[in-house]
Amino acid sequence: MKVKKLLAPLLVGVLALGITGCGSDSGSKEIRIGATAGPHAEVVEAVAKEAAKEGITVKLVEFSDYVTPNKALADGDLELNSYQHVPFMENFNKQNNAHLVSVGKTILMRMGLYSNTVKSVNEVPEGAVVAIPNDPTNGGRGLALLAKAGLITLKEGVGFKATLADVTSNPKNLVIKELEAAQLPRSLDDVTLAAIPMNYVMSAGIDVAKQGVFLEPKDEPLAVMNLVAREQDKDNPTYKKIADMYHSEAVKQFIADKFKGTIIPAE
Numbered sequence: 001m002k003v004k005k006l007l008a009p010l011l012v013g014v015l016a017l018g019i020t021g022c023g024s025d026s027g028s029k030e031i032r033i034g035a036t037a038g039p040h041a042e043v044v045e046a047v048a049k050e051a052a053k054e055g056i057t058v059k060l061v062e063f064s065d066y067v068t069p070n071k072a073l074a075d076g077d078l079e080l081n082s083y084q085h086v087p088f089m090e091n092f093n094k095q096n097n098a099h100l101v102s103v104g105k106t107i108l109m110r111m112g113l114y115s116n117t118v119k120s121v122n123e124v125p126e127g128a129v130v131a132i133p134n135d136p137t138n139g140g141r142g143l144a145l146l147a148k149a150g151l152i153t154l155k156e157g158v159g160f161k162a163t164l165a166d167v168t169s170n171p172k173n174l175v176i177k178e179l180e181a182a183q184l185p186r187s188l189d190d191v192t193l194a195a196i197p198m199n200y201v202m203s204a205g206i207d208v209a210k211q212g213v214f215l216e217p218k219d220e221p222l223a224v225m226n227l228v229a230r231e232q233d234k235d236n237p238t239y240k241k242i243a244d245m246y247h248s249e250a251v252k253q254f255i256a257d258k259f260k261g262t263i264i265p266a267e
Contacts, residue, residue, distance in 0.1 A: 030057045031238065033227075034069035034081035037062045039202065039263055040225070043107060043246070044082055046254040050245045056238060067092070073230065074098040080239060082106055082227050087160075089228055099231035104243025105266035107255065109198040110216040110223040111141055113149060114206055116188045121149045121214055127173050128192035134178035136161075141222055142195030143167070146176075149214040160222065198223075201262055208261045224266050 031051075035041040041062050048058035061078060063069045069081040070092045080103070089100050118124055130151075132142030143162040146152045153169040154162050164176060179187055184196045185204030193213065201208065208215075216223045227243045229236065245251060252265050 030059050031079045031242070032059045032061050032077070033242075034061045034063055034072055034078045034083070036066065036069065036083045037064055038199070039107070039109075039259065040083040042258065043251070043255065046251050047242060047245045050248050050250055051242060054241065056242065058242065070098065070100060070228075071096070073100060073228065076230075079233070080227055080229050080242065082225070084226060084228065085222050085224055086226060087221055089226065100228050101231050101234045102226040103229045103234055103236075103239050104227045104246065106225045106227050106243075106246045107263045108218060108223050108266050109225060109263055110218075110220065111138070111145055111195060111197050112201065112208070112215040113145060113193050113213045114185075114188060114196050114201070114211045115193050115213050116211060117192055118213060121151060124151065124172060124174075124192055127175065129175045129177060129190070131177050131179050131184055131187045131191045131194040133181040133184065133195065133197065135181060138181055138195075138197055139163070139178060141197075143176075145195050145214070145216060146174075148216070198262060202259070206262075218267055 033044050035044045041060055044058070044060045048060060051058045061072070066084070066088070069078065069083060070089070072078045073081045074096065086102055089102065092098060093100055113121070130146065132146070133139050137160065140158075140160040140162040143152070143154060143164070143166070144160055147154045151172065151174060152167050155166045155168055158166045164178075167176075177191070181197055181200055184194045185200055185206055187194050188211070196206070227239070227246065229239050233239060247265055255263060255265055
């Protein structure tokens with residue numbers, strides 16, 4: 001009897017190891033995808049439903065900041081994450097000696113020019129007041145958007161690092177004001193145009209079809225969100241399959257029904 005009692009826990013341990021061994025295959029274990037709360041998390045949940053049909057178990061892990069999901073992925077606490085553009089990922093890699101890579105595009109979150117008074121950039125009057133975000137990243141992005149819309153020109157090569165000092169021509173003599181990004185939607189009654197990041201468009205309930213004047217192109221690096229993995233997993237077939245599910249008809253329909261054009265699938 002004593003021998004049997006001693007063998008029992010040993011057998012349990014062996015069985016547990018066997019189960020763990022089976023789970024090491026990415027196709028049969030739970031795949032944890034980190035995402036920031038809101039649209040990214042909601043789209044992951046839609047993808048999880050499609051993955052379940054293929055026998056893949058996806059677990060959403062929500063985060064409230066932009067750095068922790070990358071740290072968790074780099075540390076192996078996640079298999080994937082879904083919330084960022086490639087420039088942000090590359091900056092994280094550089095600052096943290098990490099090796100994260102994109103395994104597929106997910107959704108587009110484009111900055112746009114919005115207005116309550118004009119319908120196109122051609123209608124913007126002389127001396128119009130235009131609001132842009134006052135933080136360095138989104139401010140430069142806003143100026144780049146104004147340049148893409150043909151309203152101003154910027155010094156060659158400044159890109160998203162542009163500041164007001166980099167404006168080289170302003171044919172309509174626009175008055176460009178820098179405001180807190182969260183205040184931009186409320187500014188639409190006081191300005192002709194505002195360059196607003198998509199997350200604030202969504203939270204404010206702005207109608208893209210009615211109030212949108214000009215949006216970033218669909219291939220804009222800062223607008224394209226990605227499914228991200230560790231470099232050693234970049235060719236993992238299960239992760240590639242999950243990336244493809246972001247472009248399935250069911251997920252596309254979910255995005256269209258839920259977000260009404262504020263975000264769309266990346267191409």
